[in-house]
Amino acid sequence: MASLITCPHCGRRPREEFSIRGDAVPERPAPAASEEAWHAYVYLRENPRGKIREYWHHVAGCRRWLVVERDNLTHEVFAVTDARDMANGGAA
Amino acid sequence: MSISFIHRHILEDRMSGYEPSPNVNHLTVIRRPVIFSAIAHAGHEVSVAEALSLVENIVARSVSPSDWLVVSQSTDAGTIATSLAAIPGLSFAEQSDGQVLMALSGPDVRTILAKCVAVDLHADVFAEGFSAPMMICRVAGNLARTGADTFEIIVPRSYAGYVFDELREAGREHAVTRGFGE
Numbered sequence: 480m481a482s483l484i485t486c487p488h489c490g491r492r493p494r495e496e497f498s499i500r501g502d503a504v505p506e507r508p509a510p511a512a513s514e515e516a517w518h519a520y521v522y523l524r525e526n527p528r529g530k531i532r533e534y535w536h537h538v539a540g541c542r543r544w545l546v547v548e549r550d551n552l553t554h555e556v557f558a559v560t561d562a563r564d565m566a567n568g569g570a571a
Numbered sequence: 572m573s574i575s576f577i578h579r580h581i582l583e584d585r586m587s588g589y590e591p592s593p594n595v596n597h598l599t600v601i602r603r604p605v606i607f608s609a610i611a612h613a614g615h616e617v618s619v620a621e622a623l624s625l626v627e628n629i630v631a632r633s634v635s636p637s638d639w640l641v642v643s644q645s646t647d648a649g650t651i652a653t654s655l656a657a658i659p660g661l662s663f664a665e666q667s668d669g670q671v672l673m674a675l676s677g678p679d680v681r682t683i684l685a686k687c688v689a690v691d692l693h694a695d696v697f698a699e700g701f702s703a704p705m706m707i708c709r710v711a712g713n714l715a716r717t718g719a720d721t722f723e724i725i726v727p728r729s730y731a732g733y734v735f736d737e738l739r740e741a742g743r744e745h746a747v748t749r750g751f752g753e
Contacts, residue, residue, distance in 0.1 A: 489688075489703055489705070490689065490690075490696075491691070492705070493706070495689075495709075496711075510710055537705045538711065539705065539711035540711075541635035541636070542635055543635055545638075566629040
């Protein structure tokens with residue numbers, strides 16, 4: 480696993496400071512969406528090899544939620560973005 | 572009948588022992604600092620940061636873009652609370668009894684901290700006046716550079732004993748002494 484993550488607020492930090500909080504790809508369905516859509520959102524996950532996008536929480540640092548784009552094969556980190564900037568239509 | 576509560580620092584028991592005078596490398600535990608946690612409301616981050624920098628007798632240690640630890644060693648909590656309350660878009664809570672402030676200083680301070688912190692503390696990257704939240708001896712705390720050879724550490728009170736012991740152990744080869752400071 481990538482051992483150094485460049486937090487947009489704190490700079491280069493060891494991965495021990497972070498907590499991985501899961502896949503950032505699924506999009507939350509509308510509240511009135513079908514049961515199938517909610518089941519898929521809550522339980523079903525892809526298990527891809529290569530480039531993935533995850534939520535990381537910088538628990539021991541700025542306590543911000545980040546979206547980390549990384550490769551689970553080569554350990555390369557492509558991008559780290561604040562989750563709020565991402566939600567506001569920032570860099571994907 | 573009046574009851575007086577005597578302040579007893581969490582690290583009081585660890586200060587016993589024989590140390591005639593402080594060495595060049597010294598760990599000072601600030602006995603009664605005033606520490607506030609301050610959070611800016613959404614949209615007020617920039618204005619609050621600027622307002623905090625204008626308040627006298629405090630330093631705002633950065634935690635996140637909208638989050639600070641306000642530290643003072645010279646002013647009482649009431650005065651600071653009044654100043655903070657005047658800043659629009661800021662929420663705050665006193666943390667003085669929940670956090671422990673320590674200062675590590677001396678020529679070998681970077682070698683000692685290198686055993687506790689996985690962040691580059693070179694003066695080019697982590698300059699004087701700089702502060703950041705980070706893991707200190709595996710405890711989430713806040714580290715600030717207050718001088719060329721002086722760093723200040725803020726950790727939660729319940730972890731302070733452990734961090735104190737680790738810093739002492741890390742500083743043993745450099746003969747770090749310890750003591751209370753005001």
